Amino acid sequence: MELFDLTIHELHNKLIAGEVSSVEATTAMLARIEAVEPAVGSFITVTPEQALADAEAADRRIASGNADVLTGIPLALKDIFLTEGIRTTCGSRILHNFIPPYSATSWEKLRNQGAVLLGKLNQDEFAMGSSSESSAFGITRNPWNTEYIPGGSSGGSAAAIAARQALATLGTDTGGSIRQPSSHCGCVGLKPTYGRVSRYGVIAYASSLDQVGPLTRDVTDCAVMLGAVAGHDPKDSTSVDTPVPDYTAGLTGSVEGLRIGLPKEYFHDSNSRGGLDPDVQTAMDRAIETYRGLGAEFVDISLPHTDYAVATYYLIATAEASSNLARYDGVRFGHRSEQAESLIDMMTKSRSEGFGMEVKRRIMLGTYALSSGYYDAYYVKAQKVRTLIMQDFTRAFERVDAILTPVAPTPAFKIGEKVDDPLQMYLSDIFTIPVNLAGTCAMSVPAGFSASGLPIGLQLIGKPFGEETILRAAHAFEQATEWHTRKANI
């Protein structure tokens, strides 16, 4: 086994035992990145000097006996996380030259544990997309088959795990941007409950939906990473001040008596939305059998407003985005047009040149939804439907401990396949979007492969702040299956 194949907990044990140094592990990761990057394209920026300096510091810390679980572990971040002194682009030309003066709280927390930063990962521009094809810095390819997309928007974060370019990564999930690429790349990805992880220093797409979460090789690493970044942040008014449990301690391996809901709208009734891919259906059926064998009970449930989720999301998310992205005006940072003749012209041209097509489309959608005369019909109505969707989950969770669904209706699609069809692209998040609207937590766990060898993930949805439960269920499933041990041949 190569160093770059290790999980966090495996490398941690080796570091503590003195079998390997962080500098050695980091060097191995950097070599791996260099080797596979031309085929995959996970990174926007690789930071070898930073990584080696971090690793040296980590080795000193390990030697002094003060190591945390992430000390010396080489990680990478979606390029949406601000990293002081290191260019942060959010996949956009408008931030091609932006060097942040401060760091995101979640990165600060990892850094304080002594984590090593390998670089910044590719993504859809401003996290708007499901395929990682909208980045201004080129596309990312799926390591399982480079003809296919890795999913998005955290496509670089998932591809880097599948290609073993980092031991763990952070992504963000607004409508499925951690779970869907995790599913497509065969890694574990968790979107925490809204408010569980600070959003401070994370470039906003849709503030009421955005949430930071980890992408990892296995569930134990996911628990480690979540524990490291979760918690109240006084700098984020929407972060919640509720204790952070020891997520790894909760991985008991047992799901005996766990009641798992199967929402009919995600399975039988999904025909109206194009239906489930048969390979995905098979993977779900097998997963259900596995859980039954482990002693879990299944309950048929209904989430009746599921059909409205995508429409609701594309009103709320774009409305917030149209306002969040107003600050990119070329005045204080980022791209400034050289063609401008006046102040207003400078702002207009900088934005026209700096933003890509999908971002412009969503800014226009959102601006329209908030416009005088349309606000009630679109934004206000969407908020009401959001409440109904939230209530669907609240009612369901009166009967079950977790909900099992597919992450996406199909495995990864081909590069270019949906680029010109935004509606089809939007529908690939049909099973993940309701969770963001409800504000609760969910994760993607490897659950099989398609006939053509592409990974398929299952989604476990938990109660608000019920991350322990879904992690435990995911861990039990992982123990009983071998999907997570398979490696992309790259």
Place this chain on the structure above:
Amino acid sequence: MKFQPVIGLEVHVQLKTDSKIFCGCSTRFGAEPNSQTCPVCLGMPGALPVLNKKVVEFAVKAGLATNCSISHHSIFARKNYFYPDLPKGYQISQFEDPICREGWLDIQINGEEKRIGITRIHMEEDAGKLVHNDVSGLGEGSGVDLNRACTPLLEVVSEPDLRSSDEAVSYLKQLHQIVTWLNICDGNMEEGSFRCDANVSVMPIGSDTLGTRAEIKNVNSFRFVKQAIEYEIQRQIDLIEDGGTVVQETRLFDPNSGTTRSMRGKEEAHDYRYFPDPDLVPLVIDDEWVERARGELPELPEHKRQRFIAEFGASEYDAEVLTASRGLSEYFEEAVAFHQNAKAVSNWIMGEVTRALNDSGKEIDQCPVTPRLLGELLKLIDGGTISGKIAKTVFDEMWRSGREPKDIVEEQGLVQVSDSGAIEAIIDGIMAANQGQVEEYRGGKEKVFGFFVGQVMKASKGKANPALVNELLLNKLKG
């Protein structure tokens, strides 16, 4: 046709908090451009606002002092528009659920009381400012100074209850007095700490349909408010009488010409696309909080004014002057506590104290003659130790040195002479030296009496008890 003006005011009150409304940066005025900024007030990617609790306290105080009801649940909204001095491309303000609603102020107009409704008070952040051509190191060009960005403001919106420029000014002055009295705003209109937009329309007298209004921006002194409103009323009347119609628009007041000119019409009006700010949670204020704030409110000027009349027998005018500021009213009350002659205290405050403050450019809370010392001084006058005239000399010395009046009087030998023998001796001497004037007086020219008083006071170096001097002089001259 006769017209009735209808006026509503929107007043921006800059709050006197140490730090900004959504970040920890200082709010100090006049610092080096952009030296008081951070990722939050610079609108950096990823930065998030955190509400300053002090701003909420100040807003609640303002609401209670203007008879508003305080919302238990209020939310912040984003007001979206592009301008280079607005870092985020939106201003965080309040829209549908402001913190205070439905209050009022009673103004005095031509001796009558009139109630002016307050629609709402909400909290918001200020923008930065653009600096043109004179930016050091930039040469020709424009710069953005974001020190002011994110400074806390209250916007106080009145009902269209005002009917003249005088009413508008009276309302504005009273609001100004309240926010400075509460110590939540420094009230400095030149620096923009208290600024006003006026909505003005006219309608034919007897009509109950409001005319089309114009919003006038940039009126930042009481005098300009009066000028701008009067100009605008006349402009609209002239327009209607000439067969034209008033259009809804935003107009800018030009203080140099005293006129208003169109800034943008209805078609160019911004669609601000207000929506709740998802970065801030709803603000919940419970009754306990409101009641505690109510308990901490100082006695307000109107109440104090009436109490001064009832308790100290102050005239309407004196009560008005003494409550012009909280500091002045408190000075008065403290001085009265040391010397119960309220009328004398009031006269001295409105006379010597105010004169000295004006001369030195000091505020009442910087007055070197403390209320206790003023009380001590007045005790010396009323006790007959010194004359009122000498007291003014003593006061000047107290102003310079801050010393006790008793010590100054003793040291400089200023004690009033009330010994009739001593005064008679002086009078005798003066009468002997001025026989001619004595004859004139006795011949019926009573005006000469003043001459003798002056001579006696001069000879006694001002220390002779004036009442005694009068009495003794009269006796002797009558002979």
